[in-house]
Amino acid sequence: xxxxxxxxxxxxxxxxxxxxxxxxxxxxxxxxxxxxxxxxxxxxxxxxxxxxxxxxxxxxxxxxxxxxxxxxxxxxxxxxxxxxxxxxxxxxxxxxxxxxxxxxxxxxxxxxxxxxxxxxxxxxxxxxxxxxxxxxxxxxxxxxxxxxxxxxxxxxxxxxxxxxxxxxxxxxxxxxxxxxxxxxxxxxxxxxxxxxxxxxxxxxxxxxxxxxxxxxxxxxxxxxxxxxxxxxxxxxxxxxxxxxxxxxxxxxxxxxxxxxxxxxxxxxxxxxxxxxxxxxxxxxxxxxxxxxxxxxxxxxxxxxxxxxxxxxxxxxxxxxxxxxxxxxxxxxxxxxxxxxxxxxxxxxxxxxxxxxxxxxxxxxxxxxxxxxxxxxxxxxxxxxxxxxxxxxxxxxxxxxxxxxxxxxxxxxxxxxxxxxxxxxxxxxxxxxxxxxxxxxxxxxxxxxxxxxx
Amino acid sequence: xxxxxxxxxxxxxxxxxxxxxxxxxxxxxxxxxxxxxxxxxxxxxxxxxxxxxxxxxxxxxxxxxxxxxxxxxxxxxxxxxxxxxxxxxxxxxxxxxxxxxxxxxxxxxxxxxxxxxxxxxxxxxxxxxxxxxxxxxxxxxxxxxxxxxxxxxxxxxxxxxxxxxxxxxxxxxxxxxxxxxxxxxxxxxxxxxxxxxxxxxxxxxxxxxxxxxxxxxxxxxxxxxxxxxxxxxxxxxxxxxxxxxxxxxxxxxxxxxxxxxxxxxxxxxxxxxxxxxxxxxxxxxxxxxxxxxxxxxxxxxxxxxxxxxxxxxxxxxxxxxxxxxxxxxxxxxxxxxxxxxxxxxxxxxxxxxxxxxxxxxxxxxxxxxxxxxxxxxxxxxxxxxxxxxxxxxxxxxxxxxxxxxxxxxxxxxxxxxxxxxxxx
Numbered sequence: 001x002x003x004x005x006x007x008x009x010x011x012x013x014x015x016x017x018x019x020x021x022x023x024x025x026x027x028x029x030x031x032x033x034x035x036x037x038x039x040x041x042x043x044x045x046x047x048x049x050x051x052x053x054x055x056x057x058x059x060x061x062x063x064x065x066x067x068x069x070x071x072x073x074x075x076x077x078x079x080x081x082x083x084x085x086x087x088x089x090x091x092x093x094x095x096x097x098x099x100x101x102x103x104x105x106x107x108x109x110x111x112x113x114x115x116x117x118x119x120x121x122x123x124x125x126x127x128x129x130x131x132x133x134x135x136x137x138x139x140x141x142x143x144x145x146x147x148x149x150x151x152x153x154x155x156x157x158x159x160x161x162x163x164x165x166x167x168x169x170x171x172x173x174x175x176x177x178x179x180x181x182x183x184x185x186x187x188x189x190x191x192x193x194x195x196x197x198x199x200x201x202x203x204x205x206x207x208x209x210x211x212x213x214x215x216x217x218x219x220x221x222x223x224x225x226x227x228x229x230x231x232x233x234x235x236x237x238x239x240x241x242x243x244x245x246x247x248x249x250x251x252x253x254x255x256x257x258x259x260x261x262x263x264x265x266x267x268x269x270x271x272x273x274x275x276x277x278x279x280x281x282x283x284x285x286x287x288x289x290x291x292x293x294x295x296x297x298x299x300x301x302x303x304x305x306x307x308x309x310x311x312x313x314x315x316x317x318x319x320x321x322x323x324x325x326x327x328x329x330x331x332x333x334x335x336x337x338x339x340x341x342x343x344x345x346x347x348x349x350x351x352x353x354x355x356x357x358x359x360x361x362x363x364x365x366x367x368x369x370x371x372x373x374x375x376x377x378x379x380x381x382x383x384x385x386x387x388x389x390x391x392x393x394x395x396x397x398x399x400x401x402x403x404x405x406x407x408x409x410x411x412x413x414x415x416x417x418x419x420x421x422x423x424x425x426x427x428x429x430x431x432x433x434x435x436x437x438x439x440x441x442x443x444x445x446x447x448x449x450x451x452x453x
Numbered sequence: 454x455x456x457x458x459x460x461x462x463x464x465x466x467x468x469x470x471x472x473x474x475x476x477x478x479x480x481x482x483x484x485x486x487x488x489x490x491x492x493x494x495x496x497x498x499x500x501x502x503x504x505x506x507x508x509x510x511x512x513x514x515x516x517x518x519x520x521x522x523x524x525x526x527x528x529x530x531x532x533x534x535x536x537x538x539x540x541x542x543x544x545x546x547x548x549x550x551x552x553x554x555x556x557x558x559x560x561x562x563x564x565x566x567x568x569x570x571x572x573x574x575x576x577x578x579x580x581x582x583x584x585x586x587x588x589x590x591x592x593x594x595x596x597x598x599x600x601x602x603x604x605x606x607x608x609x610x611x612x613x614x615x616x617x618x619x620x621x622x623x624x625x626x627x628x629x630x631x632x633x634x635x636x637x638x639x640x641x642x643x644x645x646x647x648x649x650x651x652x653x654x655x656x657x658x659x660x661x662x663x664x665x666x667x668x669x670x671x672x673x674x675x676x677x678x679x680x681x682x683x684x685x686x687x688x689x690x691x692x693x694x695x696x697x698x699x700x701x702x703x704x705x706x707x708x709x710x711x712x713x714x715x716x717x718x719x720x721x722x723x724x725x726x727x728x729x730x731x732x733x734x735x736x737x738x739x740x741x742x743x744x745x746x747x748x749x750x751x752x753x754x755x756x757x758x759x760x761x762x763x764x765x766x767x768x769x770x771x772x773x774x775x776x777x778x779x780x781x782x783x784x785x786x787x788x789x790x791x792x793x794x795x796x797x798x799x800x801x802x803x804x805x806x807x808x809x810x811x812x813x814x815x816x817x818x819x820x821x822x823x824x825x826x827x828x829x830x831x832x833x834x835x836x837x838x839x840x841x842x843x844x845x846x847x848x849x850x851x852x853x854x855x856x857x858x859x860x861x862x863x864x865x866x867x868x869x870x871x872x873x874x875x876x877x
Contacts, residue, residue, distance in 0.1 A: 015709040078841040120634075233498075236495075240673070240678070241673060241678040242673070243671070243673040244488075244672060244676075247492050247495040247672050248491075250498070251495050251530035252500075253500075254500045254501055256496065257492075259668045260668065268767070274514065278498055280733050296714050336863075423628055
């Protein structure tokens with residue numbers, strides 16, 4: 001920690017910082033915790049989707065306070081509420097957005113710290129007519145703006161549900177959003193499609209083998225920890241040189257370690273062989289998390305072929321090759337039918353980032369891969385998704401100069417950097433067998449960073 | 454000889470071997486052995502599980518290490534209900550531990566076991582001198598202050614110098630290198646042959662590292678990711694430039710063709726073949742047989758040639774000849790040790806002299822220490838046996854069912870420990 005940083009985080013330094021508009025950020029609610037206060041449900045036009053989903057999750061709900069008058073002063077809840085779940089699946093007209101305003105206005109002022117606003121609606125592709133499509137997009141704008149206005153760690157997110165989505169298919173998503181697991185997911189919109197989803201179970205990954213690359217430290221180690229908590233048997237993969245940290249990760253979660261350079265031509269075969277050898281000849285991999293990644297930052301003007309090649313090879317080409325092998329049903333220890341592939345993209349990839357052309361190429365490529373592969377394997381019940389972390393507090397980001405780092409970590413709606421576990425939780429959500437209807441999605445875990453979409 | 458059950462090598466793990474005073478200078482034997490066990494546990498997904506027994510040891514031991522292996526198990530990710538014992542047979546410790554566990558498995562006393570060893574030349578026990586120890590004991594026993602002061606007054610400055618352990622044979626006063634120098638001269642082992650063997654050891658080990666051979670045999674520790682003694686770019690020419698350190702000014706043994714003092718630890722996972730098959734543990738090779746032998750070095754025998762008789766007796770029992778092996782792993786205490794052992798196996802008179810029926814013959818140098826050995830990897834005394842067994846088991850498994858390998862390790866006290874492995 002540099003001198004400047006020490007001064008900043010000292011008691012007098014913090015007092016000055018708070019007056020200068022840099023207050024100490026709120027501590028976010030994390031883990032498998034539910035909101036402390038009541039979850040309020042507002043359903044438009046008698047839709048039962050959200051109500052039935054919350055019932056599946058065992059979440060009791062309260063009635064919304066509605067700002068019918070719409071005047072200068074809105075009615076209040078007279079206390080805190082934990083979350084507002086809005087079932088807007090029936091909304092098609094601009095005039096109906098007034099109902100949304102009327103239920104949101106009282107709620108946003110009453111949300112507890114780390115409270116939740118969850119909007120559930122149809123996506124533009126799932127409604128007919130110009131106005132309905134415009135309205136579907138309008139909801140996205142409302143979501144993003146509410147995310148920016150909420151304070152004290154509260155978040156807003158929009159889930160676009162397909163036509164035949166059942167409560168069972170929506171349950172894992174709504175559970176993730178209400179729980180502390182989604183702490184650093186804010187202002188996002190993603191889709192849940194109809195699927196034959198099993199009921200949510202606890203622990204969700206019991207008896208399932210999941211491989212995590214780059215598991216020796218940082219975000220990868222956090223992923224292994226979360227998956228271990230969720231009952232998975234973790235195969236922790238990292239380069240041989242990282243073996244010491246990898247050993248610690250594997251032993252901490254009761255998994256196994258595989259020292260492997262994922263850019264090796266036979267990396268996919270070796271992962272499959274490890275699964276078949278450790279967990280039985282008929283064992284199959286349930287999921288793979290392609291977390292391993294490197295940076296070789298330079299302005300494009302200074303980027304040589306070596307830096308270009310290394311980043312694209314580790315961050316993108318390797319997972320294409322590994323997926324090819326694991327998706328072959330003939331390979332012992334390959335991916336199971338109904339399995340899960342999760343990539344790690346980055347907001348740098350989605351938005352671009354100075355000095356990271358190679359990295360942005362690889363991470364945007366991951367997003368492209370996810371969208372392209374998801375429909376190809378959908379028939380086998382395999383889902384393909386990615387998380388796109390924003391600023392996460394890791395050894396890697398700790399090397400960014402202090403002032404620049406402080407700017408990065410604060411330029412989002414939650415006023416702080418995310419923790420590795422925040423990324424890991426989103427990955428755990430994708431891996432959940434109950435998330436069968438979630439595929440082809442790139443979910444930003446960025447606290448609604450100002451950078452990017 | 455048939456056993457009721459078959460002990461197989463499932464795999465192994467070691468930490469990279471460091472030079473004494475290097476990367477592991479601040480680590481103890483306990484730390485090194487724990488790291489080696491933890492890496493094995495991670496590789497085979499054994500965290501929290503009870504293994505039948507862990508047997509390991511160290512040659513250079515502190516008094517605090519009276520229960521070294523059990524304490525390492527308690528520090529490791531294994532279940533605390535895993536029992537352990539310490540074994541010690543000088544440089545044969547690691548292999549003797551493998552034999553001990555394999556025998557228990559064959560007898561049905563264990564389903565699984567871990568065998569290995571550790572040594573730290575950096576953390577060697579340093580003792581106080583005898584006069585200082587006597588004075589301190591007397592002062593402690595004294596009942597009055599004057600008596601105590603009187604006892605302490607017996608201490609002289611010279612008594613305060615610590616006694617560092619020397620690797621010497623108690624009965625001859627000669628170091629191991631000095632002993633080997635006598636053998637080297639007697640058997641006419643040339644400097645050229647020794648340097649060629651040393652260079653080959655480095656080149657083979659370097660090749661194995663760059664091929665990724667050690668990806669599932671070694672786990673980095675304290676930032677060290679490769680064996681620190683390894684010199685991939687060494688050559689016979691470079692080695693020829695070194696001055697002799699044993700055998701006087703015209704000696705042939707140098708720092709380049711003798712093993713460096715090292716820190717490290719290695720362990721092997723063993724199991725009953727049936728148990729391994731039903732518990733998703735892939736067997737690499739079975740332990741076919743083992744033998745120990747000793748020579749009368751105080752009477753002038755070659756200190757490090759006990760493996761000659763040990764191998765001969767074991768081959769006779771198995772109905773095998775020295776040529777019947779796909780691979781040979783002969784521990785490189787010194788390059789000259791490996792060469793002298795081969796010369797002795799070729800020597801009819803010598804072999805008869807140690808009770809064998811005649812010369813054992815030649816071994817194919819192309820099958821010897823094919824991924825390097827102690828000269829390049831280093832030699833933390835008690836760790837070497839487990840390093841060799843894990844390496845050989847993997848090499849044999851790569852060659853296919855029935856591939857056979859010979860392990861030969863010489864040890865202080867004029868002892869030799871040898872074993873046969875066969876790919877399953």
